[in-house]
Amino acid sequence: MKLDKELKSKIEYATIGICGRLQMATPLLILDRKEFLQLGTVFRNQCKNKFMAFHISYIKKYKNLGYAIPKANVIFIDVNGINRKQLKLHSKALEKQTGEKRKIKAKELLAQILSHELCHLRYPSLLHGQRFQDVTRAIFKGKSLKYIESIAGTVKRHTI
Ligand SMILES: [Zn+2]
Numbered sequence: 001m002k003l004d005k006e007l008k009s010k011i012e013y014a015t016i017g018i019c020g021r022l023q024m025a026t027p028l029l030i031l032d033r034k035e036f037l038q039l040g041t042v043f044r045n046q047c048k049n050k051f052m053a054f055h056i057s058y059i060k061k062y063k064n065l066g067y068a069i070p071k072a073n074v075i076f077i078d079v080n081g082i083n084r085k086q087l088k089l090h091s092k093a094l095e096k097q098t099g100e101k102r103k104i105k106a107k108e109l110l111a112q113i114l115s116h117e118l119c120h121l122r123y124p125s126l127l128h129g130q131r132f133q134d135v136t137r138a139i140f141k142g143k144s145l146k147y148i149e150s151i152a153g154t155v156k157r158h159t160i
Helices: 005-021 033-046 051-062 084-098 106-122 130-140 145-152
Strands: 028-030 066-069 074-077
Touching (some): 005 106, 033 051, 033 074, 066 106, 074 106, 130 145
Parallel strands (some): 028 074
16 A cells, blocks of 8 residues: 555544544554654653663564554554555455455555554553454444443553
């Protein structure tokens, strides 16, 4: 996927919409890998514990398409990294998880990543697993906050 101005504003718009629905503050969105890696210097100066340096080295090492830092209210999505290879990998993962055999489209994967990362921000203590997937899917499908809270259970909410 090519990150251009139009796509960037679409993602920003979608994020504002979801955050409004989930009653949470809109995070800082970093949609470019280079920009995210450069952010390290900015955050390092602000944070004595160098926690951002850890996140930067993590992204360098694992090349995630998405990443959330609840403490800093930051979401990174590597939009340009959503390519054919990634779509194939995610289509295979979908088949493995649900038995559903179809090709995932770039836009869909992007929306899934956004929902996943926003789930990390909204429920920072919710770990990856079935419940995390259920909440992410509910966010993705535009379900109400009441419904999302009911499946998120008693996990601690992120407050700013
Ligand atoms: Zn995650």
